[in-house]
Amino acid sequence: MCNPLNPGGTVYRKEELEATLAFAEKHNLLVCSDEIHCDLILDEALTHIPFASINERAAQRSVTLMAPSKTFNIAGLGASIAIIPNPKIRQRFIKVKRGIVPGVSLLAFTAAEAAYEHGQDWLDAQLDYLRGHRDYLMREINALPGLKLEKIEATYLAWIDCSGLPVDNPHRFFEQAGVGLSPGIDFGNRQFVRLNFGCTRKTLEEAVARMKAAVLLL
Numbered sequence: 001m002c003n004p005l006n007p008g009g010t011v012y013r014k015e016e017l018e019a020t021l022a023f024a025e026k027h028n029l030l031v032c033s034d035e036i037h038c039d040l041i042l043d044e045a046l047t048h049i050p051f052a053s054i055n056e057r058a059a060q061r062s063v064t065l066m067a068p069s070k071t072f073n074i075a076g077l078g079a080s081i082a083i084i085p086n087p088k089i090r091q092r093f094i095k096v097k098r099g100i101v102p103g104v105s106l107l108a109f110t111a112a113e114a115a116y117e118h119g120q121d122w123l124d125a126q127l128d129y130l131r132g133h134r135d136y137l138m139r140e141i142n143a144l145p146g147l148k149l150e151k152i153e154a155t156y157l158a159w160i161d162c163s164g165l166p167v168d169n170p171h172r173f174f175e176q177a178g179v180g181l182s183p184g185i186d187f188g189n190r191q192f193v194r195l196n197f198g199c200t201r202k203t204l205e206e207a208v209a210r211m212k213a214a215v216l217l218l
């Protein structure tokens, strides 16, 4: 699972995590919870709840993945983290990743440590900036005929419903208009596109202007 959700940008509620745990227990499943976007909560009324934190039973069947790469824009300095409370699962993880998953370099480790220790003010400023982008996108996208954008609770991803557009491939349609979005089919629905708004306001405004011009010409 991915919490906050990519591409939907929703934050899992406690009841949803409990239901996931009940399902995992019923079917004897391990839960791999990708929580890489957990620091990017845009809705101030919400809090990220790690799956493994809901109770000890959840912790014992969990692998939680986190990283400073999205939060602090340091994906080039790979320092991702797997938190595995159960020692048997941890040993298995260490064994299967050997020779496949590279280790963390000293530079990446130092960058991650610096970001987590000293980056809070920067992150707060970034979150404010992203909240402005989210509000702008909600207004602009929902004002266009055929497009719909639900409230984005977290992440810098906008999952745009294009099912009201008279086009059969919205990804290609917008690409031809000069906007490179992620195709919804990569996430299971070709009537959607995913827009990454982790960029400057100027770039975002240019993208929206191109999308607007293309849609209004239909």
Ligand SMILES: Cc1ncc(COP(=O)(O)O)c(C=O)c1O
Binding pocket: 002, 006, 034, 036, 067, 069, 070, 075, 078, 080
């Ligand atoms: C939901 C999600 N999880 C994990 C990753 C991988 O991040 P990293 O390679 O920095 O650990 C990405 C990157 O695109 C992502 O979108």
